[in-house]
Amino acid sequence: MSSFWHWYIIVLTLGNIAACYWLIRWTAKPRPGEASATETTGHVWDNDLSEYNQPMPRWWLWLFYITIVFGLVYLVLYPGLGRFDGVLNWSQYSAYQQEVKQMHERTASLYESYAAKPVPMLANDPEAMDTGRRLFANNCSVCHGSDGRGAKGFPNLADASWQYGGEPETLKQTITNGRNGVMPALGASLGQSKLEAVAAYVYSLNGRNAPQELVDRGKDVFMTQCVACHGADAKGNPQIGALNLTDDTWRYGGSLETIKETILNGRNGQMPAQKELLTPEQIHVLAAYVYQLSGQAGQRSASSE
Ligand code: HEC
Ligand code: HEC
Incomplete structure (x- = not known):
């Protein structure tokens, strides 16, 4: 704040308070010769209703004075006068910091108890899953959807098909360090026909029909150009996030047109690392939440019954 505005605000604020004080004094004083107990303002309503011209009652005046004193005390204690911080040194920022600190202290013991439980067990803890749902809504749902079912380009976390893997440790790795799947643009090197x-x-790997001649030629191309990443069975490779091309779940789309577009231009899915944003305990709870979303927690408890 420049010093002009600093003084502008101070002069305006204090000037207003002084003006209020003066106005109250001025209206409170009966002016000589003017007011007496029986004098009226001269207005008459409904034939016989008239108004006395008397100063305001004392208690009413005192309310005004108290308000002024309150205002001045407030301006001494809290920020309000330009750059002056107030003698209590209170600020929105420090108040917020204080609240955040208190919140962390309150939740620390809770997260400690969560961290002590293994992911599959935590996934069956309804209270922890409530926390997980809130964390997911705040940090993950923009990309993965509020129900975790994803969208085009963003994986569905609520099914059993995994790009990198759904084991507890893999989930934690993914969330902590992020992922970046690189499908190279192969269009130029392949040429139109290939x-x-x-x-x-x-297209045909998912039980759909395509001209046999094309499929046979395509298989040869696959075995030289794609096999290193997607594997001979085209079921993908979780180490590098090469997607399974046979399960009829599609990240970018399974129409012939979209498959061509993927091969032509490549794809580059990016899952941002969360380690700077979330604590290890929060990531632990989120891993359990995703574990539960994908139905693994239910399976486990069903099979143990
Ligand atoms: C260098 C490794 C690599 C090679 C070579 C490679 N891919 Fe991929 N492919 C990937 C990765 C990684 C992804 C996932 C990209 C992402 O996460 O955004 C992918 C994704 C895809 C997808 C998207 C699947 C979906 O669900 O939408 C298709 C289709 C695909 N690849 C086909 C091919 C074909 C066909 C070839 C050979 C011509 C090929 N890929 C060669 C690594 C590779
Ligand atoms: C900016 C968008 C974005 C945000 C925010 C985001 N993700 Fe992701 N996530 C992705 C993308 C894109 C991928 C796929 C990465 C790839 O193609 O390599 C992914 C992949 C994943 C995977 C791997 C799925 C598999 O099949 O192996 C998990 C698990 C995951 N995210 C969990 C989370 C969690 C939990 C959060 C919240 C803390 C989160 N993500 C926040 C975009 C996001």
């Missing part, structure tokens, strides 16, 4: 063929092959 591109058509290999796209038809991938």
